[in-house]
Amino acid sequence: MTTLIESNEHKSLREAVAAFAKTHPHTTNAEDNTRLWQAAAKLGYIGVNLPEAYGGGGAGITELSLVLEELGAAGNPLLMMIVSPAICGTVIARFGTEEQKREWLPHLADGTRLMAFGITEPDAGSNSHRITTTARRDAATGDWILTGRKVFVSGVDIADATLIVGRTEDARTGKLKPCLFIVPRDAPGFERRAIDMELNAVERQFELTLDDVRLPADALVGDEDAGLLQLFAGLNPERVMTAAFGIGMGRYALSRALEYARERTVWKTPIGAHQAIAHPLAQAHIDLELARLMMQKAAHLYDAGDDVGAGEAANMAKYAAGEACVKAVDQAVHTLGGNGLTREYGLARLITASRVARIAPVSREMILNYVSHQTLGLPKSY
Numbered sequence: 001m002t003t004l005i006e007s008n009e010h011k012s013l014r015e016a017v018a019a020f021a022k023t024h025p026h027t028t029n030a031e032d033n034t035r036l037w038q039a040a041a042k043l044g045y046i047g048v049n050l051p052e053a054y055g056g057g058g059a060g061i062t063e064l065s066l067v068l069e070e071l072g073a074a075g076n077p078l079l080m081m082i083v084s085p086a087i088c089g090t091v092i093a094r095f096g097t098e099e100q101k102r103e104w105l106p107h108l109a110d111g112t113r114l115m116a117f118g119i120t121e122p123d124a125g126s127n128s129h130r131i132t133t134t135a136r137r138d139a140a141t142g143d144w145i146l147t148g149r150k151v152f153v154s155g156v157d158i159a160d161a162t163l164i165v166g167r168t169e170d171a172r173t174g175k176l177k178p179c180l181f182i183v184p185r186d187a188p189g190f191e192r193r194a195i196d197m198e199l200n201a202v203e204r205q206f207e208l209t210l211d212d213v214r215l216p217a218d219a220l221v222g223d224e225d226a227g228l229l230q231l232f233a234g235l236n237p238e239r240v241m242t243a244a245f246g247i248g249m250g251r252y253a254l255s256r257a258l259e260y261a262r263e264r265t266v267w268k269t270p271i272g273a274h275q276a277i278a279h280p281l282a283q284a285h286i287d288l289e290l291a292r293l294m295m296q297k298a299a300h301l302y303d304a305g306d307d308v309g310a311g312e313a314a315n316m317a318k319y320a321a322g323e324a325c326v327k328a329v330d331q332a333v334h335t336l337g338g339n340g341l342t343r344e345y346g347l348a349r350l351i352t353a354s355r356v357a358r359i360a361p362v363s364r365e366m367i368l369n370y371v372s373h374q375t376l377g378l379p380k381s382y
Helices: 008-022 030-042 061-073 080-095 098-110 224-263 275-303 307-341 348-353 364-375
Strands: 115-118 134-137 144-154 161-169 176-184 190-194 205-215
Touching: 008 061, 030 098, 061 080, 061 224, 061 275, 080 098, 080 115, 080 161, 080 224, 115 144, 134 176, 144 161, 144 176, 161 205, 161 224, 176 205, 176 224, 224 275, 224 307, 224 348, 275 307, 307 348, 307 364
Parallel strands: 115 161, 134 161
Antiparallel strands: 134 144, 144 205, 161 176, 190 205
16 A cells, blocks of 8 residues: 555655755756755755665655656756666665775765766677676785776766676686676776767766776675675666656656646637647656556565565566656647747757656666566567
8 A cells, every 4th residue: 555655754755855846947057957966965855765874864765766756847857866876875775885885875865976887888788697897806916907898877977986887707607797896986997988969968978998997805895796686786776766757757748738738728728628638648647647656666665675576666667657758748749839849848858858768777678578578477589
């Protein structure tokens, strides 16, 4: 029942975040984005999911996804919330050493530091087993030496460090296994190049090159033999938060369309009175609400410690939210007609942005593969 009906505490949080978001102008540049991030952090919204012992709110992904959804619904989504507190903060809180927790969590919570996340590679795509970024031990010093490339890494230019997914060789089997490393932004050999994107977003995308980047032994997060478990502990929150990102964006687009449909009059009648306008908007609302229910289920399962159940639900939530977001944005633009493509109404930029929820961090087709194999028990095609 808790996944169907929000508690009074959650309703109050939702109202507070919505009121806060509406007092801030749309974040159209890096400076506005930083100010919004810092203001949200000061109110405890950015670190709401991180442990209280390290300066966080002591809540979970349920609350963090609620915050991101409401920021998005007001037209101010913060993409780095998916990365810094949700992925990196969660992984460090669950698996980091005491020193890593004290070093990073208080700063991630209060907004004074950000952390990026690097997993995707040019030739690996969604196949984490083909990651070629490798880490080897320097027998003389105990240091780690990382070599490889990453692409489509968000916010590296504003992040103090990047949590890099690499692979180390298992001494027993000789096979490579995934591990996570904290790489400071100024580490020698760690280079970044901005990717020229047509996506109109404040947060930029980067390609990273790691050329024999030397890291101390304590740069490894958690247990070297539990890398896969730790990786997926971060990917489930990523999918939940991407769903929140999409739902918030869809709600924002829908609200603009509804406002227009109520006020725009043709032949003395508001266009919203016509079923050809009203019904598609109603369908968009229904799809967003259904996606939100699955997102809330996934968040509750994750916060309850059910990683397996959360994995299935988080993938479904991300899929549903991506589809609902794209449909809501498309219908909003069509509702406004030519005005939907003008800068004044701010919907045209969402046509491209809404596709992000479909594509990243995993494509809709890979989610369908996951559900086919893991949920329905059908044989793999690859």
